[in-house]
């Protein structure tokens with residue numbers, strides 16, 4: 389029997405998930421280490437996979453492959469990670485080695501893949517979620533950040549260093565707020581959870597103690613009919629609409645899947661207004677008939693993202709039937 393490993397590298401945690409052809413056996417979670425030598429993150433991933441191999445009492449040769457879904461961007465042809473979520477946060481790392489140490493530890497014969505977390509999420513949604521049956525689709529997350537993944541003509545769009553579809557850094561406002569990427573007016577600097585909270589504060593919204601509101605509190609005020617919060621959210625949705633119109637013009641999709649906590653928790657406010665804006669303001673010859681839906685995998689998307697990059701067709705079909713991610717009987721260990 390072969391074992392499939394999915395890795396999810398985020399700014400806060402690294403998760404590794406171990407699966408077979410029919411089920412998930414184990415999930416390990418560990419806070420992302422951000423100090424030490426530049427290869428700390430890849431060493432941590434190797435350590436976690438070795439730990440899983442030990443727990444499952446198998447060997448390296450039993451592995452089929454390792455699929456990694458990671459915060460990005462990537463550099464050097466997509467073999468190294470240079471993400472503002474990890475690089476330079478309490479360390480002086482620039483680009484973090486990944487693929488080469490991973491392959492030299494586990495062997496060249498395994499199947500490897502590394503993709504941005506949203507790029508691997510569009511693959512996961514296509515194989516196991518709302519995107520099943522579609523060959524032209526886009527996944528966009530609206531969460532702490534804004535990110536995306538595009539599948540066109542059934543091909544994952546990746547680019548020279550696997551950084552394609554960084555839709556959060558589409559500029560929608562000239563001279564707008566400074567974004568973490570160095571540009572001004574990126575949609576991420578307007579519509580991410582963090583940005584909504586910051587912009588609410590700039591417009592004088594605060595909690596009774598005078599502190600900055602959380603994104604949830606801004607939406608709570610919206611629901612109570614508070615006019616500043618309403619104007620802010622309506623404007624945010626229009627900017628998101630500009631981004632989606634651009635994405636449609638670039639990728640000509642049949643389906644747009646939206647996920648991420650800011651969207652999922654407020655889809656009743658965002659979805660209809662967003663679709664209405666896009667349909668009225670985009671190039672209608674291209675956007676007519678494009679379907680907008682909510683992510684179906686939601687919280688499971690991270691578990692499936694890495695695995696989706698490496699699964700052979702026959703394993704995909706088995707997992708589509710059995711949906712092992714919905715069974716909660718596999719152990720989750722914090723390491």
Ligand SMILES: [Zn+2]
Nearest residue numbers: 557567569574
């Ligand atoms: Zn940006």
